[in-house]
Amino acid sequence: MVFLSVFMASLSRLRVIAPSLRSFSRSPVPSLLQSRTFTMTTCDEFKQAPHKLLVIPGPIEVSDEVLFANAHPAVSHVAPDFIKGCHREVVFTKDAQPFLISGSGTLGWDQVSANLVESGENALVLHSGYFGDSFSDCLQTYGANVDLVKAELGTAVSQSVIEEKLKAKKYKVLTFTHVDTSTGVLSDAKAIAETVKRVSPDTLIVADCVCSVGSEEIRFDDWGLDIVLTASQKGLGTPPGLSIVVASQRAMKVFESRKSPVTSYYASWKKWLPIMKAYEAGTPAYFATPPVNLINAYLASLRQITRASPSLEERFRLHREASQRVKDAASELGLKQIALDPAFAANGMTTVYYPDGLGAADILPRFAQRGLVIAGGLLGSIKDKYFRIGHMGVTVVDSDRGDVDNIVRVLKESITEARSQKA
C-alpha cells in the first residue's frame, strides 16, 4: 500500500495546479489579458468527444479522467515529483523491480531477450497463438536457442508437456503468453509457475501479460513469477505507448551476473535501472526522455484500478461475469469459439468463428453501423475465419456505461441480420 499512497500523493500534487477557473471568462478582463482566453477546463468538465465504442482486445476505451491526465500541460521530464510510484499493486508484488519505458508492449520482449538471455542460451517458448511466434522471433534475434512448443489451437500447452520439456533440457527462461490476443486463449500462469519451480527451479518464468494485467488475476509474489511484461493500452486503460515490465529480484540478480554485455542500447537495463531507482527515490535522473503525459495518464488509471471499491478482486470478478455474458450470447447464437474449453478462455476478450458461409465483410460493418468497433482475426492460419471482441477496463467495470449490454445486443442483431440476408 505504500506505493499506492505515493501514487496518490503525486497525483494530488498534479491536480492542485488545475483549479477551476471556469467563471474567469465571465469576469471583467484586465486590458493586458484581453488577447488571451481564460475559459478553463477542469477534470470534472472534461468529457471526451462522442465516438464509436472501441471493443477490440486493446487499445480499449479510456476514461475521461485518464484522457484528461494525458492532456496535462508540459512538465519537465526530470522533475522529481512527476513519477514516484509504479506498477506493483496490480500484480500483487512487494519488491519486484518495475521498468516504465516509452515504447509498445513489444519492447518488453526486447527487454527480456537482451537483458536476461545471453547468446547461445536456451529458451522454452510456450505457444498459444500469434504472440508465441513473435516472442520466439525476438529471442532468436538476440541469439537465444529457442524451442517453441505449440499447443493445439484453442488450448494452452499442458503441464505434462512442459514437465517433459524441462526434464529434457536446461532452459534459462520459459516464456508463455498469459492471454494470447490473437486466439483469446488463457494460460494457467499459476500452474505453469508451479511446474517450473518443481522441475527446473533455476529457469526464469517470463509471463507475457500484455492482454491480461488488470483483467486477469496475477499473483506475482505468491506464484513466484520472474517477469510480467505488459503495456498501457489494454486492462490498464491508458492510451498506448508505455512498455511496463516488472522483474523479480531473482531476475535482477541473473541480469547483474551476466557475462556478456547487453546487446541493446534502448532496452538496456544497465541504462534504465539507475533511472527507475532515481524516479522512486524522487531524484532527477536522465537516460532518455520519458513519455511524461502518458505516465501521468497511466498513474491516473492506476489510481482508479487500485482504489478500494471496486477492489482488484471485484474487478477480476466483473471481468469474469462480463466475459461469461458475451460467451453465453455467442453460444446461444450457435457460434463456435476458438477456446476449446472454458478453462482456456480469457476473461478480457472473446474470439468467435464466423457462422458458416459468412465472413468479416458480413459481420464487422454491422457492428460498426451500430457504433461498435470490433477486431477481425490475427492468427495467420485462420485469420479470415473469426472475429475478436474485447471487454476490459471501464467497459466492464463501469456498468452505467452499458457497454456489455451493447456488445451482447449488437452481437445478436449483427449475426441475425447477416444470416437472414445471406439466406
Add this chain to the structure above:
Amino acid sequence: MVFLSVFMASLSRLRVIAPSLRSFSRSPVPSLLQSRTFTMTTCDEFKQAPHKLLVIPGPIEVSDEVLFANAHPAVSHVAPDFIKGCHREVVFTKDAQPFLISGSGTLGWDQVSANLVESGENALVLHSGYFGDSFSDCLQTYGANVDLVKAELGTAVSQSVIEEKLKAKKYKVLTFTHVDTSTGVLSDAKAIAETVKRVSPDTLIVADCVCSVGSEEIRFDDWGLDIVLTASQKGLGTPPGLSIVVASQRAMKVFESRKSPVTSYYASWKKWLPIMKAYEAGTPAYFATPPVNLINAYLASLRQITRASPSLEERFRLHREASQRVKDAASELGLKQIALDPAFAANGMTTVYYPDGLGAADILPRFAQRGLVIAGGLLGSIKDKYFRIGHMGVTVVDSDRGDVDNIVRVLKESITEARSQKA
C-alpha cells in the same frame, strides 16, 4: 504539399467526430440518460490548466490544440485512417522514408546502429557535447568501430578535421548532433554534408536533430542528408514518446543490402518498413501497437507547423530573433555563453554560465518563483557551472503568449537579485 494535404484530410476526419455538444447539458435530459453527464469539451473550449512556463530545451510548451488531440477518445491502432501522412514537410524532403515508432529520441540511435551499421564497420562520430558520447556508446553496443572526434567545448568539429578523418579511413556512417542539448552548440549541417559528399561520397550522413527539427532550418534533399532522427517533444511541440526518423532512399538501399541480420527486434526496419508503407497506403497493418493518441497530437502539431502562415521560413526567423533577444539579454548582464562564437549558437536554446560565485541553487529557484522552469547543466565536466533555457515552438511563434518577454525579464531579475543577495 501532397503529404500536407493528406495530414489535413486525416485530421479533419478525426475532427468531425467531435461536434460541439456544449448546449446539451442545458437541454431536457431524457430519463434514460440521466445517469451520464453530457457536458462536452470541444477543441475551442479546451484550455490547459495554469502552470509554470516550461522553458527547458525540451520537452517544451504544448499548445491547447495539440494537448486536446492527445486526449482523443480511444481508436483502433490498425484503423486505416488514423495515420496516412508523415513527417516530410518539416525537413524539406520529397521521397525519404519516415519511421514513426513509440519511443524516445534515443530509439533513433538504435535504429541507425542496428539497421545501417553492421558489426565491425566504422563510424565517425562528431562530438559537440553529451549526446555525441551517447550516440557513440549506442553504435558500439551494436558492434561498430567508433572514432569519436571531440570539438573544443563551445564549438563544433571543423570541416578541415572532418576532411582529414574521412581521408584517413573509410567510414560507413558519419554522425553529428545538429544541436547538442547539453551545450546548445549548433553544427553546420549543410557544410558537413558538403564535406562528406566531396571527400567520402559513400559515407552515410546521419544527423541527430532531436533538438533542431522545427527550430533550425534542415534541407534534407538539398543538402543530401541520409538520416534525420528526432523526437516529438522539442521543436515539434508534442508531448514526448515518439521517435521520428527520416531515411533517404540511399540509406534504405544500404539497409536492404546488408549482409548480416538486424540485431534488434523492436528497432528493426525489417519489421517496421512494411508497416510504415501500409500506413501511408491507408491499409491496416500490425507489428507493434503505435501510440495512437500521441500520433494524433503530433499530426495536430504538424498541421500548425506546416500551415501557410507563419511559413516554415518565418518560423526559423522567429526562432533566430527570439534566440538573439535571450542571448543579448545574457550578454548585457555580463554572462558568458558556452557557444564560443554566434555561429556555434543554437536558435532554439541558450546555454549560459552562472555568474562568478553563484550556482544552480542561486538561480533556478528564482526563475521558478517567477513561474519559469529552466534547466541546469547536463555535460559532466561543467554540469554545475551553467544553465539552459529553451525557446522553441509556441513560446517563440505565438508572440501573444509573451513567453520570450517573460524569459528576458525573469533572466534579468533573477541574476540581478542573486548578485545583490550574494554581495
